[in-house]
Amino acid sequence: MISAIRELRIAGGIREFGRYGQLLYQALRSSTEFSTYRKNLFHEFVKVGYESIPIIFLVGIFTGAVMTLQTAYQLDTDIYPSTIIGSIVVQSLIIELAAVISALVLAGKVGARMSTELGTMRVSEQIDALEAMGFNSVSFLVVPRIAAGILMFPILYTTAAVFGILGGITAGAVDGILPVAEFMEGGRAFFFESDIIFGIIKSFVFGFVITSIACYKGYYAFGGAEGVGNATTRATVLSCIFVLLADFILAALLL
């Protein structure tokens, strides 16, 4: 009995993955119809990029600040020079935290908006209306959203990293643990350009994962308001899981 249920679930999962792949394939194919989605693309750039800057600013500042205070607390011995705090904070922010924490926050902000929008359009027959007019609804709705995700997330990641470092510096100086000069010296000592590239690749992948899952769930939503709610919940949960999974895979592959 239980194994039968499990088999059903696995079969459902595979079918769902197949549909997800199909939607992406359609999106890729229709990405050449630039004139269809040009307007929406700029709209999405603003929504995904510009309008996320305040929250990313906060995420960056606080992550950097807390990280600095806690690293100082953990390394509170005379064995290490205090500059090492700067090294740890800067490198952790660039490699991991700026990308992952912003991705998890954006899964809630950007992903949830996308799946709710598309889900509502689906259940109120707006997507059918687009298709019925002879529109390519995937090109019109899905392509600009995923494109905005993969193009804007790296920028947001960079913003988070920069403000994270500023937050760290400020926290260290205000708290009197670590003068600005020492933080900078430590940060510079272990600063590698390849780490930034790694972070950018991560954020690019996260942007894709979050927006594509959100669009998929929204595009195929069904069953009225409750259906849209379910789609959005599933999209947010799945995005978080797949962001963490992708984070792990990228670390294993690229580091």
Place this chain on the structure above:
Amino acid sequence: MIEIKNLTKSFGDLLVWRDVSLTIQDGETTAIIGRSGCGKSVLLKHLNALMYPDEGKILIDGKSVFDLSYTELRKVRQRFGILFQGGALFDSISTFENVAFPLRYFTDQSEEEISHNVNEALTMVNLKDSGSKSTAELSGGMRKRVGLARAIILKPDYLLYDEPTSGLDPRTSGEINELIVNLADTMDITSVVITHDMHSVLSISDKVAFLDEQKLSWFGKTDDMKHSDNKNLMDFITASEYQINKQTA
């Protein structure tokens, strides 16, 4: 001409209907009637391949819609206008822009021409002054009429109506019925109308298709409907007349 041949559709275990065949001649208005949930909307969405059947085919002027490539299908779809059950207006843009939408993307009309055509369409549905309203400000009946204006803006060959009068007061319903008849006559449009409303059926349709018990239970001329020996159809009509009498009493 639209020929529906042996169409069968199910969703998972749920059979919607089986082996539906009927032909819609050019210039005719066909009404699709049946209980709520009997699959009228689903049937309508097969006509321009918004849904695909399990079996069977649909020929439009001899060409099978389900075998078309996506590019060809989009051309065929542009010959159809659809009024969806809830209007399906795009809620991120204004009423005017909803009606202008197909013009902007599928024609190269100037701003003036667009404005002229949109106002003409809005006037046709008696909403001359509502163009600047956001769609959230529209009532249910107004949404339907805007949906209708958008559906006719590209002068389609076929117009599909999903319950154009449900939820409207008798007077507005009457106006919409008149509009459907007018459009069919003046623009030479072939119409398919889903409705619960026997008044509408009698006043607008040439032919009637009755979906019942998961099949096409009756199909024929509207005038022949009253003499049919289909018991369920007679019950359906009687129930509606009872409703009508109760309303007017």
